[in-house]
Amino acid sequence: MIERSYVHIVDSDSSRRALIASRLYERCFHAEIYEDLDELVNQSPLKGALLVNADDESFDLDSLIETLLSNESYVPVAFFSTDPSPEKIVRAMLSGALDYLQWPLSADALKDSVVRLTRLGEARAKVERRKAEARKLVESLTPRERDVLHGIVAGGSNKDIASQLGISVRTVEIHRGNMMSRLSARSTSDAVRIGLYAGLAD
Numbered sequence: 001m002i003e004r005s006y007v008h009i010v011d012s013d014s015s016r017r018a019l020i021a022s023r024l025y026e027r028c029f030h031a032e033i034y035e036d037l038d039e040l041v042n043q044s045p046l047k048g049a050l051l052v053n054a055d056d057e058s059f060d061l062d063s064l065i066e067t068l069l070s071n072e073s074y075v076p077v078a079f080f081s082t083d084p085s086p087e088k089i090v091r092a093m094l095s096g097a098l099d100y101l102q103w104p105l106s107a108d109a110l111k112d113s114v115v116r117l118t119r120l121g122e123a124r125a126k127v128e129r130r131k132a133e134a135r136k137l138v139e140s141l142t143p144r145e146r147d148v149l150h151g152i153v154a155g156g157s158n159k160d161i162a163s164q165l166g167i168s169v170r171t172v173e174i175h176r177g178n179m180m181s182r183l184s185a186r187s188t189s190d191a192v193r194i195g196l197y198a199g200l201a202d
Helices: 014-026 037-043 061-069 086-095 107-139 143-153 158-165 169-183 188-197
Strands: 005-010 029-034 049-053 077-081 099-102
Touching: 005 014, 005 037, 005 107, 014 029, 014 107, 029 037, 049 107, 077 086, 086 099, 099 107, 107 169, 107 188, 143 158, 143 169, 143 188, 158 169, 169 188
Parallel strands: 005 029, 005 049, 049 077, 077 099
Antiparallel strands: none
16 A cells, blocks of 8 residues: 655645545645644644645735744745735745745656655654754753853853853852753764754844
8 A cells, every 4th residue: 555645735725635635635645735834734744745825915925934933843935826926925935945846847847846845844854853863952051151261152262251251160160060961962072063043043
């Protein structure tokens, strides 16, 4: 039996939803269809890829991506539109979408787009998992340990960090040791990598 990859389709046009689902099914994809974003968010998809009709102006791209990224598992997103403007495409990509398609698409073009989206999504999912793990580790730190990690990520020495925080170098060393232990970091580069994935350099 062929295992089908999941594709979630959000489109208020029922006939187009059905057409896309049918084309994907013929090419060994399992399509889940949604009339609007509220229905999608309530279902909280945890696997597969997501195709969203961007002709609907009632939703905010940034909040949609943020909601999806807050799920336990990253879901790659592509938008499609009958007349995608450069502004729409740029906004979608900056919001975190991996692709923007122009409808109509042939069955083969649709399949190729979904395959590409899935592959990109797998690579992005690894990064998102690392980010989530790093954020969880950093949240386990005390405020002062987090300050020290922030200073290390910024390239500061113990002396620099002590000066910025108004504490002694010895106190920085103590916080740094505790921070390394909580992060299970074996080296400064490990700690810096965790800090970067947690977004401390943003």
